[in-house]
Amino acid sequence: MFNMHATTQLLHSIPVDPQTGAIAVPIYQTSTFVQDAPGINRGFDYSRSNNPTRQELEKIVAKLEGGTTGAAFASGLAAIDAVIKLLESGDEIIAVDDIYGGAFRLFEKVYKKFGITVNYVDTTDLGAINRAITSKTKLIWLESPTNPTLKISDIRAVAEIAHRYGILLCVDNTFASPILQQPLKLGADIVVHSATKYIGGHSDVIAGLVVTREEAIGTQIKFYQNACGAVLGPFDSFLLIRGLETLPLRIAQHSRNAATIAQYLESHPLVDKVFYPGLTSHPQHGLARQQQKDFGGVISFSLRTDTEAAAISLVTNTTLFHLAESLGGVKSLVSHPASMTHKSIDAATRKAAGVKDSLIRLSVGLEDPTDLINDLETALAIVQATQSENGIAQQLHHC
Incomplete structure (x- = not known):
């Protein structure tokens, strides 16, 4: 097989429907699925747990980011929320100081009262990151470019620091999109997107995405996706797939x-x-x-x-x-x-x-x-x- 360019690979990672030949992914606008017997189904039982349209989106985005597992959420903040649920009370986060206001609000007004604290540092300064690490640090949170002053952090170097101490690195890749930057290939463990932005691309959908490098972390994210229920609906999943088709252009x-x-x-x-x-x-x-x-x-x-x-x-x-x-x-x-x-x-x-x-x-x-x-x-x-x-x-x- 010849080597294909990235745009061609992206377009042809969106499957033709094997049942009908539809060139667009069908919208499975259903809440539940008929089972052959109790507990025996055809891969789907309830659309909060899994849905064929959302599943295709998650597969496409995971492949595009070079990860193992994708999870689609009802908003970018719901995606961030699922990542923070990997932590426990008493854990600390090192976060970029020039941070999106919604993430700051979630960290300070929601998770702080549950005992998760955040230290905000200039993540363009590797020394500042090193100095902020404690025995309780479990996650480093980057935006690169940041919102709104577009600072760039050295993702590969920060990943090396994080992994030296057994810390997870999550990168908000919203501003760059997976077309311009793939943080997992630079060493990050988790990538999040407000898919409302470039991936959707038409200001007509609210959505969030998480992609993980390792399947074990992805399994945890998928558990929180189902257990907490902030899932992306079938039609919105379809809109993101449609957006991905023109994303490179x-x-x-x-x-x-x-x-x-x-x-x-x-x-x-x-x-x-x-x-x-x-x-x-x-x-x-x-x-x-x-x-x-x-x-x-x-x-x-x-x-x-x-x-x-x-x-x-x-x-x-x-x-x-x-x-x-x-x-x-x-x-x-x-x-x-x-x-x-x-x-x-x-x-x-x-x-x-x-x-x-x-x-x-x-x-x-x-x-x-x-x-x-x-x-x-x-x-x-x-x-x-x-x-x-x-x-x-x-x-x-x-x-």
Whole structure:
């Protein structure tokens, strides 16, 4: 058999239905399955425990990430929740300091009261990780790239540290997707995705995925999936399979568009700093080149006027960039992390992790990049005009 390219392998890992020849995976919209005798079935008994559509999705994603076991959940947070259930009271987690607000809320408002504590460190600093490890550390939690300042952690090096101490390493691979990065092949034990984002790709489904390197850990995750019940339904599973079919093409275009826009923003006089791993100015640009195939479709940037008012002025004056939560869809989105995705994190912690009041996050879609730049140019001009008016008003006040 000849060697196939990754895109071809992905498309043909989605099976033709052996019963009917349907080229799309059928939606088994059923809650239960008729048994031949008590306890004797055809591989399925109840759709919370297993469902043919969800099973195909889980197989495809496990193969795409290079893992043994996949599990699909009702949301990205449900996927994270299943991973944390591997721990026990008294265990500690080392987590990236620039963490998604929902994960922070889950760690601090839910699991902390059950005796699981989290130490937040800059995981780009291997020394900081080493110093944070204690005898109680059982899990290292990475996002790479992080949400929202797009820090890149050395997954292979962190995996070596984790395994030296018998610690599990989990990587949230949402921003890169399995097309650009496969953390399990770099040594991670577990990968999670908010499949709502790039894997779904059309802003029409909420879903989460867990993939494990070892079958034993995967068996534990599957147990929690069934026991706790936060499973992905058949139709949503179908939507993710459909999204996977175009994922390589979409990721390539997202990345091209984002690179063009990041270069534009870096040259704009109102922009203070651009966070995008594809820029040579990014502190981990070289590392990103090593462990990612491209740089993705998310950009964050801060304004020279570091105020919430300036940022809100921008995000409320774009037309093609819609102001909304989430990312990874075909249409471009803009958000203000401090008041949206990361509002559950207290201001001091948020700012220490680099999430300034003026930070803006873009999810660059599949529109023509020239149109997107024109949209940002208009919004930035409004911000500049507002600042000029405020400056004149202050001068008149002092007169």
